[in-house]
Amino acid sequence: MTLKVVGQNVLRYDGLAHVTGETHFADDVIIPGTLTVKVLRSPVSKGKIMNLDIRAAMSVPGVASVITADDVPCNGYGHIPDQPVLVEEMVRYKGEPIVAVAAVDEDTAIEALEKIQLGIEEEEPVFDHIQAMMPDAPKVRPEGNIHMFGKYPFRQVKFGDIDAGFREADVIIENTYRHPSLEHAQLEPMVSQAVPEAGGKLTVYTVSQAPHFHLEELYGILKVKKNNVSGKHWITEKGSRTGQGLEFGDINFIGGTVGGGFGGKNDMHADHITALLALKSGQPCKWRWTREEDLLYSTYRGCWYITIKDGVKKDGRIVARKIKTIRESGAYASSNPHVVEHNIFNSTGPYFIPNVHSRGYCVYTNKPPASSMRGFGLTPSTFATEVQANKIASELSMDPWEFRFKNVYRNGDLTSTGSKLDSVALIEMMQTLAEKTGVTLPDRLKQMSSAKRGGNSI
Amino acid sequence: MHLLKLTVNGQNYEITVQLKTTLLEVLRDKLQITSPKAGCNQGDCGTCSVLVDSILVKSCLTNSLSVQGKKIITVEGLAKPGEVHPLQQAFHENYGAQCGFCTPGMILAAKALLDKNPNPTREDVKVGLSGNLCRCTGYTKIIDSVIAASEKMVTVTD
Amino acid sequence: MKNRGTGIAIGHYPTGQNGGGDPSQAMVKIQPDGSAVLTVGSCDLGQGCKTILAQMAAEVLGMEYEQVKVINHSVDNTPMSSGSYASRVTYVDGKATVEAAENAREILFQVAGEILEASPSDLIIENGKVFVKGDRKRFKTISKIVEVATYEKHKQVVGLGHFMKDFSKPDPETGECDPFCTLSWGVSFAEVEVDTDTGEVEVLRFVSYYDAGKAINPMLVEGQIQGGSVMGLGAALMEDLHPYYPNIEHQPDNLSDYSIPTTMDIPDFEALIYECPSTEGPYGAKGIGELSANYPSPAIINAIHDAIGVWLTELPASPEKVLRALESQ
Ligand code: FES
Numbered sequence: 004m005t006l007k008v009v010g011q012n013v014l015r016y017d018g019l020a021h022v023t024g025e026t027h028f029a030d031d032v033i034i035p036g037t038l039t040v041k042v043l044r045s046p047v048s049k050g051k052i053m054n055l056d057i058r059a060a061m062s063v064p065g066v067a068s069v070i071t072a073d074d075v076p077c078n079g080y081g082h083i084p085d086q087p088v089l090v091e092e093m094v095r096y097k098g099e100p101i102v103a104v105a106a107v108d109e110d111t112a113i114e115a116l117e118k119i120q121l122g123i124e125e126e127e128p129v130f131d132h133i134q135a136m137m138p139d140a141p142k143v144r145p146e147g148n149i150h151m152f153g154k155y156p157f158r159q160v161k162f163g164d165i166d167a168g169f170r171e172a173d174v175i176i177e178n179t180y181r182h183p184s185l186e187h188a189q190l191e192p193m194v195s196q197a198v199p200e201a202g203g204k205l206t207v208y209t210v211s212q213a214p215h216f217h218l219e220e221l222y223g224i225l226k227v228k229k230n231n232v233s234g235k236h237w238i239t240e241k242g243s244r245t246g247q248g249l250e251f252g253d254i255n256f257i258g259g260t261v262g263g264g265f266g267g268k269n270d271m272h273a274d275h276i277t278a279l280l281a282l283k284s285g286q287p288c289k290w291r292w293t294r295e296e297d298l299l300y301s302t303y304r305g306c307w308y309i310t311i312k313d314g315v316k317k318d319g320r321i322v323a324r325k326i327k328t329i330r331e332s333g334a335y336a337s338s339n340p341h342v343v344e345h346n347i348f349n350s351t352g353p354y355f356i357p358n359v360h361s362r363g364y365c366v367y368t369n370k371p372p373a374s375s376m377r378g379f380g381l382t383p384s385t386f387a388t389e390v391q392a393n394k395i396a397s398e399l400s401m402d403p404w405e406f407r408f409k410n411v412y413r414n415g416d417l418t419s420t421g422s423k424l425d426s427v428a429l430i431e432m433m434q435t436l437a438e439k440t441g442v443t444l445p446d447r448l449k450q451m452s453s454a455k456r457g458g459n460s461i
Numbered sequence: 462m463h464l465l466k467l468t469v470n471g472q473n474y475e476i477t478v479q480l481k482t483t484l485l486e487v488l489r490d491k492l493q494i495t496s497p498k499a500g501c502n503q504g505d506c507g508t509c510s511v512l513v514d515s516i517l518v519k520s521c522l523t524n525s526l527s528v529q530g531k532k533i534i535t536v537e538g539l540a541k542p543g544e545v546h547p548l549q550q551a552f553h554e555n556y557g558a559q560c561g562f563c564t565p566g567m568i569l570a571a572k573a574l575l576d577k578n579p580n581p582t583r584e585d586v587k588v589g590l591s592g593n594l595c596r597c598t599g600y601t602k603i604i605d606s607v608i609a610a611s612e613k614m615v616t617v618t619d
Numbered sequence: 620m621k622n623r624g625t626g627i628a629i630g631h632y633p634t635g636q637n638g639g640g641d642p643s644q645a646m647v648k649i650q651p652d653g654s655a656v657l658t659v660g661s662c663d664l665g666q667g668c669k670t671i672l673a674q675m676a677a678e679v680l681g682m683e684y685e686q687v688k689v690i691n692h693s694v695d696n697t698p699m700s701s702g703s704y705a706s707r708v709t710y711v712d713g714k715a716t717v718e719a720a721e722n723a724r725e726i727l728f729q730v731a732g733e734i735l736e737a738s739p740s741d742l743i744i745e746n747g748k749v750f751v752k753g754d755r756k757r758f759k760t761i762s763k764i765v766e767v768a769t770y771e772k773h774k775q776v777v778g779l780g781h782f783m784k785d786f787s788k789p790d791p792e793t794g795e796c797d798p799f800c801t802l803s804w805g806v807s808f809a810e811v812e813v814d815t816d817t818g819e820v821e822v823l824r825f826v827s828y829y830d831a832g833k834a835i836n837p838m839l840v841e842g843q844i845q846g847g848s849v850m851g852l853g854a855a856l857m858e859d860l861h862p863y864y865p866n867i868e869h870q871p872d873n874l875s876d877y878s879i880p881t882t883m884d885i886p887d888f889e890a891l892i893y894e895c896p897s898t899e900g901p902y903g904a905k906g907i908g909e910l911s912a913n914y915p916s917p918a919i920i921n922a923i924h925d926a927i928g929v930w931l932t933e934l935p936a937s938p939e940k941v942l943r944a945l946e947s948q
């Protein structure tokens with residue numbers, strides 16, 4: 004059947020609104036009487052709050068509401084959930100929110116923040132995730148710095164027989180790669196506006212990439228829905244009455260038009276705090292992160308170390324691969340365990356390798372929580388496996404194209420997690436790329452295809 | 462408080478501002494003209510770009526009192542009411558906007574460029590837009606849009 | 620001295636949340652005027668999901684693209700979506716949208732079948748009308764069918780759709796699991812010029828060739844490829860959030876210090892689309908949003924090696940790193 008609309012370059016649905024300035028992003032919703040939110044963030048990377056006195060802040064004229072951990076009904080959120088909305092007692096990263104203020108304007112909010120008495124007994128932080136894995140490293144969290152995947156401190160993949168694979172190899176090539184931390188730098192900073200509506204309801208204007216999930220997380224914080232914080236003893240349910248009486252459906256999130264995300268808005272950054280302040284003050288509250296806050300304290304792609312050890316035959320075939328990858332998670336889990344799994348499940352790169360053993364670690368440090376970013380676990384592994392591919396080729400004095408043609412996935416191949424592949428096209432795509440870029444491939448490569456490998460799988 | 466008189470998109474306003482109020486705050490918070498965006502408030506991104514007496518400025522760094530009596534244009538006022546400016550049309554037709562957050566500023570930067578140089582090369586466009594960041598498009602389609610608009614605008618005025 | 624070199628990088632990218640378990644749902648309602656409203660819970664971050672989901676619904680319903688309105692702004696009023704991440708929306712929301720539109724079409728066919736005295740399976744939908752196959756004269760307009768459905772047949776012309784790849788729990792010992800909907804493929808080519816005196820790397824040419832399965836809207840796919848490529852170029856050459864890692868001192872706190880590519884940093888990016896249809900995706904589509912950001916770094920690092928013979932194993936390839944690598948050669 005011929006397609007009429009699918010496959011056509013119809014113009015962008017929201018394009019005209021974008022070019023005329025009619026598109027409204029979360030920050031463009033202007034509601035009279037909205038209070039400005041500012042947050043007191045921890046000045047230190049690790050420590051224990053010894054005293055916190057907000058009375059002077061509350062009595063600044065123009066301050067409508069000041070909230071601390073005591074105002075949060077169930078003070079934990081996130082994928083696990085293990086992250087406090089506002090610090091209870093232990094600070095785990097510089098910039099962690101401790102107190103939030105809603106006031107008539109920014110100056111008043113800042114004045115109120117300056118009046119807060121905060122005493123923190125500083126403790127030694129750990130920033131390097133490799134160092135954080137050492138047994139005597141300072142503890143980011145009471146249960147230790149290495150995230151547990153069930154009973155193991157790693158997620159692993161074992162495929163084939165790794166020892167036999169290395170015995171079969173002619174050359175062993177081992178390298179370590181480092182991928183630094185990166186910021187999404189989406190141009191729309193974090194912003195949230197919570198507006199009380201009739202009958203105790205609440206509307207939240209959000210920049211979320213996943214508003215359905217984030218609304219559920221907020222219901223968990225407000226104890227409208229069960230929040231699965233068992234086992235996270237640093238998260239308390241102090242019995243705050245904020246939002247008491249709310250039911251499922253009483254809060255709505257408005258969004259869906261986001262000024263760039265790239266994974267940076269998969270975690271709730273501001274909606275919980277504006278919601279709590281709006282519920283407490285009964286007035287609309289808006290929190291706009293500054294660009295500085297966005298760069299310093301929003302989620303980011305954590306730093307990675309990836310060590311690849313490959314056993315290779317002289318003809319270029321990889322017959323064994325051992326991988327150890329270590330991902331910096333920052334102070335909380337967020338999506339980091341998933342990022343590590345994504346990395347480990349795909350650690351062969353686009354290559355069929357018959358014997359694989361890979362292990363991925365997710366390590367806590369005293370930094371803001373890292374999380375998802377475009378490319379997720381595969382960005383660092385693509386960097387590592389593709390530079391490794393060229394290093395192997397160069398070691399074997401082989402053409403890097405030829406090396407790839409020999410090893411890439413073909414239809415019917417198994418991934419190291421046991422999935423059987425179809426719709427594979429790498430060989431055909433490389434053939435076209437060579438043509439487009441003026442690279443002459445030898446005939447034997449030009450004649451290859453992604454069709455199933457014959458008989459024996461290599 | 463100080464009195465500020467200015468014209469935005471052809472309409473005259475008289476408002477009171479503080480000494481430190483920026484032009485971006487005047488536009489967004491006081492006049493509710495929201496196409497200029499506060500992408501950084503540090504002068505780095507260009508999402509707040511507007512035209513002041515036809516000159517491209519970053520409104521987050523512009524003290525509002527410095528535009529006393531001047532004419533401001535934002536994308537809301539680029540075309541006559543009910544019409545779409547050729548630059549806007551070209552950004553739409555060439556997929557020059559993805560999330561749209563940088564788009565108003567980009568279009569005004571392009572307008573300032575085409576005012577000076579109606580027939581720019583791709584290189585000229587790159588220089589003209591170099592103060593405006595876009596994290597979504599990779600710029601190629603933005604440059605395509607500006608070139609397409611310049612071609613149309615030249616034929617229109619011919 | 621300025622040396623030139625070329626490099627390639629290839630790879631794959633899974634469509635959908637790692638491990639599955641990420642539902643999206645859709646709702647299609649046919650309006651009295653014969654147009655449609657598609658309601659979905661995913662966000663448009665600029666990738667263009669409103670556009671391509673409207674295209675899919677229009678395709679199923681035999682309508683023009685312009686006749687499909689998309690609503691996605693309110694959680695209360697939209698069906699569940701896990702969100703816009705994991706290169707999942709085209710595939711997962713796409714499948715939900717196609718199913719919802721097919722279900723709405725099914726109701727149109729039932730009602731039209733009664734009016735036209737034909738079996739629903741003998742009907743086709745085209746240009747806003749439902750026809751009896753092979754007889755261009757026997758038809759009813761969609762708006763007429765909606766009217767009859769509403770005022771005579773007590774029927775609502777609404778279709779629902781749902782798609783989720785079941786959650787696949789990895790085996791703790793072997794990692795065995797079924798973690799993705801499908802895989803898309805990417806190959807890239809970089810040509811660079813390295814200044815051995817200053818350590819500066821200039822990318823002269825970058826060609827990206829990515830598999831979208833089926834490009835629902837080729838220009839939007841190109842946009843994803845170009846945007847991702849430039850993001851990857853930033854990662855390759857300039858971006859580092861913790862330049863004094865592991866320390867957090869002097870962490871960039873503005874977009875000059877954390878510099879992302881500007882118009883001045885980019886070569887012309889050539890974006891090419893390959894279409895190797897997925898077996899289960901809507902119209903064969905695969906996710907395209909993320910993979911494009913992954914190849915510039917390795918392709919550029921490999922090109923730098925080709926140019927000056929040094930391997931960089933840490934990103935970004937800043938002038939300092941290039942010079943240090945040259946020194947220790
Ligand atoms: S907001 Fe003015 S330059 Fe960024």
Ligand code: FES
Pocket residue numbers: 190262263557558559560561562563564594595596597598665
């Ligand atoms: S289109 Fe999103 S920042 Fe330019």
